[in-house]
Amino acid sequence: MLKLQDLRDFLPDDRSAVLVTGEINRRWLSGFPASDGAVVITKTRSVLMIDFRYFEAAQKSVQPPMEVVRCTRLIDDLNRLFLQENIQSVYIEDETVTVAYCSELQAALIPEVLTEGLSARINELRLIKSxxxxxxxxxxxxxxxxxxxxxxxxxxxxxxxxxxxxxxxxxxxxxxxxxxxxxxxxxxxxxxxxxxxxxxxxxxxxxxxxxxxxxxxxxxxxxxxxxxxxxxxxxxxxxxxxxxxxxxxxxxxxxxxxxxxxxxxxxxxxxxxxxxxxxxxxxxxxxxxxxxxxxxxxxxxxxxxxxxxxxxxxxxxxxxxxxxxxxxxxxxxxxxxxxxxxxxxxxxxxxxxx
Ligand SMILES: [Mn+2]
CATH class of the missing domain: 3.90.230.10 (Creatinase/methionine aminopeptidase superfamily)
Incomplete structure (x- = not known):
């Protein structure tokens, strides 16, 4: 998928990841509408993390190579994935993440949270319609x-x-x-x-x-x-x-x-x-x-x-x-x-x- 590759190119190295939590950008990336959840993109994997309410529907509709993972407590599940993939820094959407959620992520996530550039890059990609x-x-x-x-x-x-x-x-x-x-x-x-x-x-x-x-x-x-x-x-x-x-x-x-x-x-x-x-x-x-x-x-x-x-x-x-x-x-x-x-x-x- 072109969008995934474009966002991979945005990552400086294989120890960094993109974390998309905004509802619209999540849908744009995964094709799956949900009121909650996250998309994580690393150099090698793309994962939609979604809770029980949406899990079955997401499994049916989300296209490979994106994986669908059921999460129970998002922050913990994110940390587990970041540890597994040896992720040291994670980019979040600076334009749509609230100040409160940003603080929560900075306090709770193991990788360093980076707030520059991701929203601008996604906006640029969303300009061009498939x-x-x-x-x-x-x-x-x-x-x-x-x-x-x-x-x-x-x-x-x-x-x-x-x-x-x-x-x-x-x-x-x-x-x-x-x-x-x-x-x-x-x-x-x-x-x-x-x-x-x-x-x-x-x-x-x-x-x-x-x-x-x-x-x-x-x-x-x-x-x-x-x-x-x-x-x-x-x-x-x-x-x-x-x-x-x-x-x-x-x-x-x-x-x-x-x-x-x-x-x-x-x-x-x-x-x-x-x-x-x-x-x-x-x-x-x-x-x-x-x-x-x-x-x-x-x-x-x-x-x-x-x-x-x-x-x-x-x-x-x-x-x-x-x-x-x-x-x-x-x-x-x-x-x-x-x-x-x-x-x-x-x-x-x-x-x-x-
Ligand atoms: Mn108009």
Whole structure:
């Protein structure tokens, strides 16, 4: 497995080991979801240590060469393994281990606990999605799309934001999503000027925008998409703003070229919105990475000079928000591939009038 080899390469010698305790990184490495446990990687072995509750399921699903070991008291079992393998130093995740747990590990583990470099290395590796990971992201997206199409049929004057949000959540689970990727944003009318508005009792009205920011989770992997649709009709101003956001989105997507940077994508979208005079109404970053977390590296923002490489998945989601009036955001996930990123959504981005 490539991930294991990459982490082995991170180890300076055969007397050092990696100890991964964070839930998401453990799942990324082992493919096995569990609320507790640890993955240990040495130059020669990779071990998932898991307790009684998960042991049988883990034995069935974890792929060799990773070994599954049942543990009773994690610290003791770790020390036993470290002694067996003559491990002198162990790297822990400096970004996710709490200060309290770090102190506990330092006091209780026999090897020296090292807190530098592991999280950064894992984050770097997680940037690049394997084909299996990308397939899961696409499956999550297809589940969200199917739910979205069905819910569009319910979008008519008189229905509440809350009703639409709940129907979407229900359908995402019905169609195979393990859960929604985040609190779904389903907002209408003046609420659409709130980038992270919360669905409530506001009723859909003729001539209003409705913004859907929706995502599903499939086997741990997230999807993310935003569409803004008009109900019945759209004013000239609504159409004009929509078109600016759409053009900004396309310019951002076109800039998502392998070898360019996350900043280039942000700047391409942002410059266009600024050139149209709406820069002050686009107050968030253009996008983010997506994977086992809904928001992960790289942040797609003008200060992030992370170089884009093949098989990264990022969102492009510019918006314009006019306080007290309305807002528009259009978001898709893109798979970086050479000179033209692949749009992972199959829903048209042109203005839809329901
Ligand atoms: Mn997003």
């Amino acid at each position: 084909p299996a990971e990308t397939e899961k992201i696409i499956t999550a997206q297809r589940i969200a799309e199917r739910a979205y199409y069905e819910v569009l049929n319910m979008l008519r004057p008189g229905v509440t934001e809350r009703r639409i949000a709940l129907e979407l959540e229900h359908l995402i689970k019905l169609y195979g999503g393990e859960r929604v990727a985040f609190d779904l944003i389903c907002i209408t009318g003046e609420n659409t000027s709130l980038p992270h508005g919360v669905p409530g009792d506001r009723v859909v009205k003729e001539g209003d925008f409705f913004t859907f920011d929706i995502g599903a989770v499939y086997d741990g992997y997230h999807s993310d998409m935003t569409r803004t649709v008009a109900v019945g009709s759209a004013s000239d101003e609504m159409r004009m703003i929509y078109d600016i956001v759409l053009q900004a989105h396309l310019k951002g997507a076109d800039a998502a070229v392998a070898g360019s940077t996350a900043a280039d994508v942000d700047i391409a979208a942002r410059d266009y919105i600024e050139s149209c005079g709406y820069g002050e109404y686009f107050g968030h970053s253009t996008g983010h990475g997506v994977g086992l977390e809904i928001h992960e590296a790289p942040a797609v923002y003008k200060t992030n000079h992370t170089v884009l490489r093949d098989n990264m998945v990022i969102t492009v989601e510019p918006g314009i928000y006019l306080p007290g009036k309305f807002g528009v955001r259009i978001e898709d996930m893109y798979l970086v591939k050479g000179a033209q990123a692949v749009d992972l959504a199959e829903i048209p981005k042109e203005l839809t009038i329901i």
